Amino acid sequence: MELQTKELTPQAILIHINGRFDAAVVEQVKRVWIDNETIRFVIADLSETTFIDSIGLATLVSGLKSTRQRGGELILLKPTEPVKVILELTRMNMVFKIAATLEEAETATKAS
Amino acid sequence: MTDQTLGEVAAYKKRIAVLESELDEMTSALAQAWDQLVPFLQAAPTQATSTLDIVPVLESIIAAIDARMGAVYLKRGDEWVTIPLDIVTVRDFYKYLDELASGQILHVHNIPAWHGRPTHWMFMPILINGNVAGAIGVGLEEGEREFTALDARVLTRMTERAASQIVAANLAESQAREARLAREVQIASLIQRSIQPLTVPRLPSVEMIAHWMPASTVGGDAWGWVLQPSGQLACFILDVAGKGLPAALGAVSLHTALKMSLRLGLNPVDALATVNNEVYEAYTNAGILATATVITIDPSSGEIEHANAGHTPTIVRIGNKWSLWNASAPPLGVLPTIAPQSDYRVLESGDLLICYSDGFSEIETPNGFWGTQGILNAIPDQTTSVAFAVQSIISEVENFPDYGAAADDQTIMGLSLL
Numbered sequence: 058m059e060l061q062t063k064e065l066t067p068q069a070i071l072i073h074i075n076g077r078f079d080a081a082v083v084e085q086v087k088r089v090w091i092d093n094e095t096i097r098f099v100i101a102d103l104s105e106t107t108f109i110d111s112i113g114l115a116t117l118v119s120g121l122k123s124t125r126q127r128g129g130e131l132i133l134l135k136p137t138e139p140v141k142v143i144l145e146l147t148r149m150n151m152v153f154k155i156a157a158t159l160e161e162a163e164t165a166t167k168a169s
Numbered sequence: 170m171t172d173q174t175l176g177e178v179a180a181y182k183k184r185i186a187v188l189e190s191e192l193d194e195m196t197s198a199l200a201q202a203w204d205q206l207v208p209f210l211q212a213a214p215t216q217a218t219s220t221l222d223i224v225p226v227l228e229s230i231i232a233a234i235d236a237r238m239g240a241v242y243l244k245r246g247d248e249w250v251t252i253p254l255d256i257v258t259v260r261d262f263y264k265y266l267d268e269l270a271s272g273q274i275l276h277v278h279n280i281p282a283w284h285g286r287p288t289h290w291m292f293m294p295i296l297i298n299g300n301v302a303g304a305i306g307v308g309l310e311e312g313e314r315e316f317t318a319l320d321a322r323v324l325t326r327m328t329e330r331a332a333s334q335i336v337a338a339n340l341a342e343s344q345a346r347e348a349r350l351a352r353e354v355q356i357a358s359l360i361q362r363s364i365q366p367l368t369v370p371r372l373p374s375v376e377m378i379a380h381w382m383p384a385s386t387v388g389g390d391a392w393g394w395v396l397q398p399s400g401q402l403a404c405f406i407l408d409v410a411g412k413g414l415p416a417a418l419g420a421v422s423l424h425t426a427l428k429m430s431l432r433l434g435l436n437p438v439d440a441l442a443t444v445n446n447e448v449y450e451a452y453t454n455a456g457i458l459a460t461a462t463v464i465t466i467d468p469s470s471g472e473i474e475h476a477n478a479g480h481t482p483t484i485v486r487i488g489n490k491w492s493l494w495n496a497s498a499p500p501l502g503v504l505p506t507i508a509p510q511s512d513y514r515v516l517e518s519g520d521l522l523i524c525y526s527d528g529f530s531e532i533e534t535p536n537g538f539w540g541t542q543g544i545l546n547a548i549p550d551q552t553t554s555v556a557f558a559v560q561s562i563i564s565e566v567e568n569f570p571d572y573g574a575a576a577d578d579q580t581i582m583g584l585s586l587l
Contacts, residue, residue: 146495
């Protein structure tokens with residue numbers, strides 16, 4: 058997996074998760090936003106995430122809870138079809154805000 | 170004697186006096202060094218088996234340098250530990266690792282110590298193959314004297330002398346810790362195995378089969394069954410995200426909670442909702458989640474009720490028609506409250522119902538994940554025995570080239586009416 062981050066504002070970041078989002082990369086992802094208390098808004102770009110397992114889902118949930126505790130939000134951006142299927146099968150699509158475009162995701166962060 | 174001779178004698182006497190004075194100073198320094206060296210040599214263990222053995226060494230180094238405080242820093246796995254604890258925070262020590270890699274003594278000022286006052290420190294690294302494996306540091310409060318070149322030399326020599334013992338002690342302690350952890354994992358494994366049912370229910374009208382195989386000594390999967398006060402059979406399958414001890418601990422506690430709630434007569438929806446309320450906060454703190462499917466079946470009528478929170482789809486064959494019963498709520502621990510929906514059916518003889526963990530559907534094959542379709546394809550078309558259906562699935566998995574190196578726990582549970 059390759060992880061790229063981009064600071065959108067001092068309190069908001071865009072993270073791009075390329076490849077598999079599984080146990081091998083969880084710590085790396087957590088360091089980016091969960092352990093950084095200044096981050097309130099996260100847009101997780103899953104447009105090139107080929108697979109997400111239960112540990113990856115648990116990491117997203119931790120990120121969601123962390124950002125909401127800080128008065129922010131975590132938004133999933135353009136999940137690939139395999140990721141979308143897993144989100145639907147596990148009913149996690151009821152939990153996350155999912156955006157089709159970056160503009161939509163940024164608007165959602167501003168609305169939170 | 171001539172004046173010249175007298176002058177030479179006086180000069181010699183003066184020179185002798187200087188040499189005597191220097192000899193006195195050297196004798197005194199030697200005595201002082203000896204005083205420092207003897208307790209250090211006595212303290213330095215020849216064979217350290219625990220980091221406790223390091224403490225006398227550290228104390229003698231502090232005494233020899235006449236420092237206020239001292240600490241030994243040791244790398245243990247990916248973590249740094251200090252002996253004694255919290256003299257200087259590990260976080261502060263991290264900052265100097267690159268500089269210490271030079272192998273030279275490092276002086277650092279304005280470090281907050283445990284009492285909150287600023288201190289200054291002198292660190293001597295312990296290197297193994299060019300990497301910093303540890304360090305010995307001695308400190309003074311800011312405003313006290315500065316460390317001298319002699320202090321630095323003493324610290325260097327003493328660190329060199331004690332380094333092998335310190336590293337050996339650290340290694341011995343790491344090995345002891347690993348052995349302790351292995352024992353703990355073994356105990357956790359025994360506990361986890363003890364909660365998995367040894368048998369399936371013996372009911373005249375219900376056939377049940379289950380197979381549980383953790384990917385390592387312990388795992389996050391579990392299954393169970395219980396007879397409810399109404400006479401219904403309740404069974405469940407669960408999967409705590411993650412591997413190893415944390416997942417196993419979560420699986421054991423979730424197994425107990427689900428079993429208790431079903432034993433008290435709750436239906437699948439209420440059991441999942443109630444248990445979710447209980448585990449939500451703990452799972453939030455621990456950063457975990459769990460999926461679960463709960464089923465009750467009335468052995469006399471074949472009526473089943475099914476609820477699925479985030480778990481893989483349940484495979485159901487009623488008559489000749491296959492269907493998937495998907496999750497109707499997110500996994501446990503994700504939301505403070507959940508409201509799963511029930512699926513109701515009446516099973517007839519020959520109908521099949523199979524639940525499985527993602528350790529089956531996420532098996533990687535040359536064509537991608539095995540998936541639910543792979544599981545369906547493994548079930549012989551005309552079989553009416555759920556035991557045969559489940560055994561066929563397991564047999565196919567065992568024939569995969571990488572069988573034995575399962576990436577995830579694998580649990581499967583099947584029900585049918587006789």
